[in-house]
Amino acid sequence: MNVVWFKRDLRLHDHDALFKAISLGKPCLLLYILEPSLIEDTHYDDRHWRFVYESLQDLNKQLSPYGHRLTVIKGEALDVLQAIHQRHEIHTIFSHQEIGIARTFSRDRKIEYWCKNNSIVWQQSPHGAVVRGLQHRLYWQDHWYNYMARSIPPIELNKLKSEQSCLHDVDAFDDIYKQTNPHFQYGGESSAMVTLEDFLTDRHLHYRGSISSPSRSRHYCSRLSPYLAWGNLSLRYCYQQTQLAFAQSKGKQHLNAFSSRLHWHCHFIQKFESESRMEFEAVNRGYLDFPYDIGDSAHEKLAIWQQGKTGYPLVDACIRCLQTTGYLNFRMRAMLVSFACHYLNLHWKSVAEYLAKLFLDFDPGIHYSQIQMQAGITGTNTIRIYNPVKQSQEQDPEGEFIRLWCPELSSLSNDVIHSPWLLGPLEKQMFALDYPEPMVNADCIQINRERLWSWRSRDKVKLEAKRILNTHVTPNSETRQQAKR
Numbered sequence: 001m002n003v004v005w006f007k008r009d010l011r012l013h014d015h016d017a018l019f020k021a022i023s024l025g026k027p028c029l030l031l032y033i034l035e036p037s038l039i040e041d042t043h044y045d046d047r048h049w050r051f052v053y054e055s056l057q058d059l060n061k062q063l064s065p066y067g068h069r070l071t072v073i074k075g076e077a078l079d080v081l082q083a084i085h086q087r088h089e090i091h092t093i094f095s096h097q098e099i100g101i102a103r104t105f106s107r108d109r110k111i112e113y114w115c116k117n118n119s120i121v122w123q124q125s126p127h128g129a130v131v132r133g134l135q136h137r138l139y140w141q142d143h144w145y146n147y148m149a150r151s152i153p154p155i156e157l158n159k160l161k162s163e164q165s166c167l168h169d170v171d172a173f174d175d176i177y178k179q180t181n182p183h184f185q186y187g188g189e190s191s192a193m194v195t196l197e198d199f200l201t202d203r204h205l206h207y208r209g210s211i212s213s214p215s216r217s218r219h220y221c222s223r224l225s226p227y228l229a230w231g232n233l234s235l236r237y238c239y240q241q242t243q244l245a246f247a248q249s250k251g252k253q254h255l256n257a258f259s260s261r262l263h264w265h266c267h268f269i270q271k272f273e274s275e276s277r278m279e280f281e282a283v284n285r286g287y288l289d290f291p292y293d294i295g296d297s298a299h300e301k302l303a304i305w306q307q308g309k310t311g312y313p314l315v316d317a318c319i320r321c322l323q324t325t326g327y328l329n330f331r332m333r334a335m336l337v338s339f340a341c342h343y344l345n346l347h348w349k350s351v352a353e354y355l356a357k358l359f360l361d362f363d364p365g366i367h368y369s370q371i372q373m374q375a376g377i378t379g380t381n382t383i384r385i386y387n388p389v390k391q392s393q394e395q396d397p398e399g400e401f402i403r404l405w406c407p408e409l410s411s412l413s414n415d416v417i418h419s420p421w422l423l424g425p426l427e428k429q430m431f432a433l434d435y436p437e438p439m440v441n442a443d444c445i446q447i448n449r450e451r452l453w454s455w456r457s458r459d460k461v462k463l464e465a466k467r468i469l470n471t472h473v474t475p476n477s478e479t480r481q482q483a484k485r
């Protein structure tokens, strides 16, 4: 029989692997493998597996009227596939390419090898418009638009001949993943569709003015990221629906801004696909020996940042909000990274792993590319050192977000809520303020700032910056024309 192996593509629409399997008309096992090594991986948290559980429940709900059901098995992928092969003799495995962390990449290499040795065909469909192993961007832009414009083949579940495996593990998911947490977005294709529709009909009208606000973004940004990250929604479907909504919308400028972000989605994942070592080291090799703080003092600083006790209200509110809800808008994510890497001089990798655990939408491709960009170590992007007080005054002027997540500051006036250290000792007593002093002083910040800027003019950094631009940036139209000739 054939197998459709669901990974980060937990949907039924625009599913090339499923489409190909149905087209063959052969008996087919719909499989999800819950891998212990991924559950234990430093990037993941219970929140992710709960989202996956909800997504699988939703798939089963959609499949059941047709008499189909997913087979969910807990085990390492190769072991599970081997066991299925022993009992059912697999002919072809259909799946999507995974643009993932090193752990999933090496697992896929092993499976590829095993398939070859056992004469099993493994057909991997591309991950949207991302091109495997691409080493330059000459034609990528055109490819992106062509791919996004292509019509989506319908999935005809009535033609699917599904099979069950006797290995079906009923209780693959522990109970903790089965308990809904109302603070988090609910997983599944059905929720994704509702969120998309809701955004395109109404919420997008306030999009541009809300992107940078930690409070307003929660309602007026699309909130599609976890659905795109776990594949409840294909980017192509999302893009095409946006194009359709465009004609009717009274907020075309908002949909334009949204569309360009859909483009960035693939751009960043493509970057990671082309240079996945950025999970472990700076994409610009000129920063490989950047002197980040190490040892006990770095551990202590990291722990304070993780606990949301830095003494900077907006930074602390952001971390606490992420811990409870798994979501934060772009600007606040960038500020958290900047604070940790620029103010505290912590290594970007430790920051990346902790945030991956917290982001419900953790997507390795976007995450690692963004972390390095915000940490200022690409040598190609403008260095942005966010001032948390300025951000707080601009993006949360009334202190609404801070009051919600740092209740110990809720009685402070708008003037001082962004910088409570300005209160005199008497006022602190009056408010019974139980909040730490800022964990880093201005001199330290200045030293870190100067070091980061001076590093950028190093020869190695500049040389690497050129290489990065040649690999990851779409050349101008003249260069593209020349290449076509």
Ligand SMILES: Cc1cc2nc3c(=O)[nH]c(=O)nc-3n(C[C@H](O)[C@H](O)[C@H](O)COP(=O)(O)OP(=O)(O)OC[C@H]3O[C@@H](n4cnc5c(N)ncnc54)[C@H](O)[C@@H]3O)c2cc1C
Pocket: 221, 222, 223, 224, 225, 226, 228, 229, 258, 261, 262, 264, 265, 266, 268, 328, 329, 330, 331, 333, 334, 337, 359, 361, 362, 363, 364, 366, 367, 368, 370, 371, 374
């Ligand atoms: C340090 C850092 C780490 C990040 N890690 C992730 C991650 O792991 N997963 C993730 O999906 N996003 C990540 N982002 C990008 C961005 O913050 C989120 O995609 C966005 O906040 C999600 O909210 P939304 O769906 O409402 O976005 P919207 O503004 O509504 O955008 C729609 C979609 O476009 C894509 N998108 C938006 N902004 C970006 C961007 N700057 N880069 C790439 N794609 C973008 C996302 O898929 C998003 O869902 C990161 C940003 C930073 C600064």
